[in-house]
Amino acid sequence: MTTPKIKxxxxxxxxxxxxxxxxxxxxxxxxxxxxxxxxxxxGKSVTxxxxxxxxxxxxxxxxxxxxxxxGIGRAKRERINxxxxxxxxxxxxxxxxxxWENVAFGLVQGERMDRAQAKEIALEKLAAVGLEADVGxxxxxxxxxxxxxxxxxxxxxxxxxEIIFFDEPTTGLDPIMGDIINDLIxxxxxxxxxxALSITHDMASARKISDHIAMLYKGKIIWTGxxxxxxxxxxxxVDQFIHGRAEGPIQMxxxxx
Amino acid sequence: xxxFQSVGKAVLGFLEATGKLALFTFMAVSHCVRPPFYYRLLxxxxxxIGYYSLPVVGMTTLFAGMALGLQTYAGFSRFSAEDxxxxxxxxxxxxELGPVLAGLMVAGRIxxxxxxxxxxxxxxxxxxxxxxxxxxxxxxxxxxxxxAGLTMLPLLVFVGDIIGIFGGYIVSVYKLxxxxxxxxxQTFKVLEFIDVFSGLVxxxxxxxxxxxxxxxxxxxxxxxxxxxGAATTNxxxxxxxxxxxxxxxxxxxxxxx
Numbered sequence: 398m399t400t401p402k403i404k405x406x407x408x409x410x411x412x413x414x415x416x417x418x419x420x421x422x423x424x425x426x427x428x429x430x431x432x433x434x435x436x437x438x439x440g441k442s443v444t445x446x447x448x449x450x451x452x453x454x455x456x457x458x459x460x461x462x463x464x465x466x467x468g469i470g471r472a473k474r475e476r477i478n479x480x481x482x483x484x485x486x487x488x489x490x491x492x493x494x495x496x497w498e499n500v501a502f503g504l505v506q507g508e509r510m511d512r513a514q515a516k517e518i519a520l521e522k523l524a525a526v527g528l529e530a531d532v533g534x535x536x537x538x539x540x541x542x543x544x545x546x547x548x549x550x551x552x553x554x555x556x557x558x559e560i561i562f563f564d565e566p567t568t569g570l571d572p573i574m575g576d577i578i579n580d581l582i583x584x585x586x587x588x589x590x591x592x593a594l595s596i597t598h599d600m601a602s603a604r605k606i607s608d609h610i611a612m613l614y615k616g617k618i619i620w621t622g623x624x625x626x627x628x629x630x631x632x633x634x635v636d637q638f639i640h641g642r643a644e645g646p647i648q649m650x651x652x653x654x
Numbered sequence: 655x656x657x658f659q660s661v662g663k664a665v666l667g668f669l670e671a672t673g674k675l676a677l678f679t680f681m682a683v684s685h686c687v688r689p690p691f692y693y694r695l696l697x698x699x700x701x702x703i704g705y706y707s708l709p710v711v712g713m714t715t716l717f718a719g720m721a722l723g724l725q726t727y728a729g730f731s732r733f734s735a736e737d738x739x740x741x742x743x744x745x746x747x748x749x750e751l752g753p754v755l756a757g758l759m760v761a762g763r764i765x766x767x768x769x770x771x772x773x774x775x776x777x778x779x780x781x782x783x784x785x786x787x788x789x790x791x792x793x794x795x796x797x798x799x800x801x802a803g804l805t806m807l808p809l810l811v812f813v814g815d816i817i818g819i820f821g822g823y824i825v826s827v828y829k830l831x832x833x834x835x836x837x838x839x840q841t842f843k844v845l846e847f848i849d850v851f852s853g854l855v856x857x858x859x860x861x862x863x864x865x866x867x868x869x870x871x872x873x874x875x876x877x878x879x880x881x882x883g884a885a886t887t888n889x890x891x892x893x894x895x896x897x898x899x900x901x902x903x904x905x906x907x908x909x910x911x
Contacts, residue, residue: 449785489780
């Protein structure tokens with residue numbers, strides 16, 4: 398068996414009294430596209446932030462390419478992070494930089510590439526997400542939400558990462574733009590041959606961009622399987638979630654998070 | 655809650671905040687002195703702090719110098735000691751008013767802007783995005799700001815000193831009818847190196863305080879628009895108070911040394 402690209406072993410994370418991750422076990426194989434689904438507050442974002450090193454788990458281990466990454470130093474973390482690309486929920490473009498510099502950021506700052514060369518690649522990546530070269534000169538604030546997402550995607554793939562993370566890629570977009578972004582994600586991940594890990598609660602998006610799905614509920618992975626098997630999971634929580642029913646075993650938490 | 659609990663909670667909260675700030679300060683300073691350096695960003699911050707604050711600092715010190723001249727005349731003429739105006743203005747501006755007023759104005763202008771900018775970057779995940787693009791936010795965002803504050807404030811205050819003394823000159827010569835040559839020669843006679851130098855040391859410390867508080871509050875802001883607002887307020891209030899405290903401490907050090 399090959400080493401999984403990403404592996405989480407019994408990861409726990411809490412904030413104060415609130416337990417968010419309660420022993421998450423997860424494996425993502427190389428080249429696989431896994432989507433984690435789950436309701437709001439189920440710990441999806443926290444899982445992602447633990448892998449990215451933005452949060453440190455209270456216990457448990459996370460491995461990338463078989464290398465443990467919990468508690469590693471800054472320099473090692475930067476080397477691991479250079480394998481990553483990330484599309485943030487709100488795109489998180491740097492509003493002090495024009496669009497092309499946003500896309501080229503990882504190349505110029507991370508890989509110390511020459512600016513002219515980085516710009517060329519940035520424009521190429523913008524074209525790959527369907528944006529013309531003149532968009533590169535605009536400022537992020539001048540773009541619509543859908544265009545910002547496209548630029549965010551271009552930035553995530555600019556360094557040709559081995560692993561790409563997508564945080565709620567379709568949230569806040571109209572259904573058509575959401576589908577366009579889904580198509581772009583599938584295309585970009587396939588072209589790069591990258592491993593993808595996404596979190597979403599949009600089932601249409603999850604079905605489209607994944608080949609495997611994992612469901613997170615109350616800080617634990619309660620089901621994993623192939624995307625086409627999700628309708629016959631036989632797991633009542635999963636059934637309730639994918640059909641979006643208010644009635645069922647999942648009770649929405651209305652307490653303070 | 656019994657009184658012991660609330661006292662304990664307040665003490666623990668204070669200790670935690672102090673520790674957090676100390677750790678942040680240590681990290682910030684250590685990244686200020688270790689490569690890589692972002693020269694373009696440093697230059698931009700220097701222009702923003704040094705050049706664009708000139709009008710504000712100039713106006714403040716000009717009118718402070720003028721008012722100081724008038725007040726000194728009003729007070730000292732009771733003892734027939736009007737001749738002391740030039741000396742009082744020169745010493746008052748260089749040792750106290752120049753650095754303190756410039757520090758407070760820059761706290762309002764720059765500290766607030768930094769807290770708001772970094773706070774917004776935090777809540778829109780731009781700081782997280784920096785991390786995922788293998789760029790250390792401390793190096794990219796915080797070090798250039800702190801170095802710029804530390805180096806530009808003394809320059810600003812030096813210019814402010816000259817303008818403030820000139821303010822006293824205007825009032826003395828054009829309003830009170832003093833001899834311009836005598837005023838200028840008295841100014842140079844009374845001023846010693848230590849007067850100007852102690853003011854510039856203060857300015858450097860205040861520049862560090864303003865930028866540090868701006869960065870600290872912005873970097874750690876949370877909870878959306880309201881959080882950014884609170885961060886901005888905290889940055890200005892804490893910087894202003896610290897400026898006044900350190901002003902006393904440095905004065906004490908220079909006077910007793």
